[in-house]
Amino acid sequence: MTLKPVESVIELLSQHGNSQYGGEAVTQAEHALQSGLIARKKGYPPTLIAACLVHDIGHLLHHLPDDAPDQGIDDFHEELGAGWLGQNFLPETVEPVRLHVAAKRYLCSKEQGYLEGLSGPSLLSLELQGGPMSVSEMTDFENNPYFESAIALRRIDEEAKIPGLATPSPSDFKMELAASLKSKV
Ligand SMILES: [Fe+2]
Known part of the structure; x- marks a missing residue:
């Protein structure tokens, strides 16, 4: 089995993950590792644990500043990340990554109090990402086969923005990442 894509993910998180997570109190790597850990604790399948771990990897693939949203710039990290991951990883991992911004827009329309509970940076990027979904956008989204996993x-x-939480290292997720590869030979 070629584990090169798995190693690339681990390297990106290890080498470039210490940038600030868009104005939040944790770094990109802390946010990624907390996401993977929480998914594990919830007993999610390996492909979704891997999706949680890598959902923001698009932020590590461009050279825009950490405070791009403050400057009115949407980095389209969900598409960037999904495009990059899609070369080697299964849709069960790639599609929730692609849809995690859509899921935020959906929940802002669907659930009372969700929008109010967003952090400042997340609220700021929401504006750039198109704001809460319209009713027809919500219906389309609910019909997406990866709707449930994108919401999860x-x-x-x-949740994964807890300052100082102890987490495993990126390489600790090797098994889930390997299980999410398209080619296992
Ligand atoms: Fe995130």
Whole structure:
């Protein structure tokens, strides 16, 4: 089995993950590792644990500043990340990553209090990402086969911002990442 894509993910998180997570109190790597850990604790399948771990990897693939949203710039990290991951990883991992911003827009329309509970940076990026979904956008989204897993990922995304929480290292997720590869030979 070629583990090169798995190693690339681990390297990105290890080498470039110490940048600030868009104005939050944790770094990109802390946010990613907390996301993977929470998904594990919830007993999610390996492909979704891997999705949680890598959902923001798009932020590590560009050279825009950490405070891009403050400057009115949407980095489209969900598409960037999904495009990069899609070369080697299964849709069960890639699609929730692609949809995690849509899931935020959906929950802002669907659930009372969700929008009010967003952090400042998340609220700021929401504006750039199109704001809460319209009714027809919500219906389309609910019909997406990866709707449930995108919502599950999004809820973990909101949770995984705990300053100082102890987490495993990126390489500790090797097994889940390997299980999420398209090619296992
Ligand atoms: Fe995130």
